[in-house]
Amino acid sequence: MNPEEFKQALHDKGIDITEKQMQQFDDYLRLLQEWNEKINLTAITEKEEVYLKHFYDSITAGLYVDFNKGVQSLCDVGAGAGFPSIPLKIIFPQLEVTIVDSLNKRIQFLTTLAETLALEGVHFYHDRAETFGQNKQFRESFDFVTARAVARMSVLAELCLPLVKKGGIFIALKASNSDQEMQESQKAITTLGGKIREDYIFELPKEAGERHILLIDKKKETPKKFPRKPGTPNKSPL
Known part of the structure; x- marks a missing residue:
């Protein structure tokens, strides 16, 4: 996906992108490639792949969640090279x-x-x-919490749901999401005060693979003992 295809693909989804925003993505790519030679930020560095599998993929969250309702706060857990939060910030500049x-x-x-x-x-x-x-200072203070990760949903839920304010949404972006994984994570999500709203499944353009955007509503406060100590959620998921 070259920059023009990126612009057109977003337009087709109802997102029009300005020249300034296009320049920001161009600068993002350049900086990502420069820094990736010094530190390992991503295995995907080729221009057309970055536009499709990082930039476009990150922005898909904005197709299922309304980020335009005034100033809203978003926390990105384990953002790595800035995905999905920085592409979302470029497209929806009012996001905090x-x-x-x-x-x-x-x-x-x-x-x-x-x-x-x-x-x-x-x-x-x-x-x-x-x-x-x-x-x-941060616990249960964000309108949205995002994670774009390979970790199991039960682990992601423990890392992210404690940060979501009551009435807010945890947005998990995943490449795959098996029914078994979802069933296993139900208990964790409920325990942490969440409720699954929807699992949106779609294909990236150019046959770049299946994606899931999982929306989890924060219905109740998370019990104070969660998240547990660093490393524990991974070692023994809820």
């Missing part, structure tokens, strides 16, 4: 974005990226999701 990542080098890249793209209202924290979720 917080990114938490456990690797300081990635935070350095993201800080440089935000400065280069002149993004305002973006905050970066070098922390483990488990610790961040127990921080009173």
Whole structure:
């Protein structure tokens, strides 16, 4: 997917992108390729793949959630090279974005990226999701929490749901999502105060594979003991 195809694909979905935004994505790609030679940010670095599998893929969350309702807060857990939150911030500039990542080098890249793209209202924290979720300043304070990850849903739920405010939405972007995995995660999601609203399944353009966007509503407050200590959710999922 070249930049023009990217622009057209978004237009076809009802998202019109300005020249300034196109330039921001161009600068994003350049910086990603430069930094990736020094630190491992992503295995996908070829221009057309980045536009399709990183930029377009990240923005698909905006097809199922309304990010245009005034100023709303979004926390991206383990954002890595900034996906999905930075592409969403470019397209929906009024979003107030917080990114938490456990690797300081990635935070350095993201800080440089935000400065280069002149993004305002973006905050970066070098922390483990488990610790961040127990921080009173951030706990249950976000309208949206996103994760674009391969971790099992029961693990993602424990890392993300404690950060979602009551009435907010946890948005999980996944390449695959088996029925068995969903059944196994039901207990964890309910325990953490969430309720599955919908699992949207679609194909990326150019036969680039199946994607799932899972929306989980925060119905009740998360019990104080969650998330557990760093590493525990992964070792023994709920």
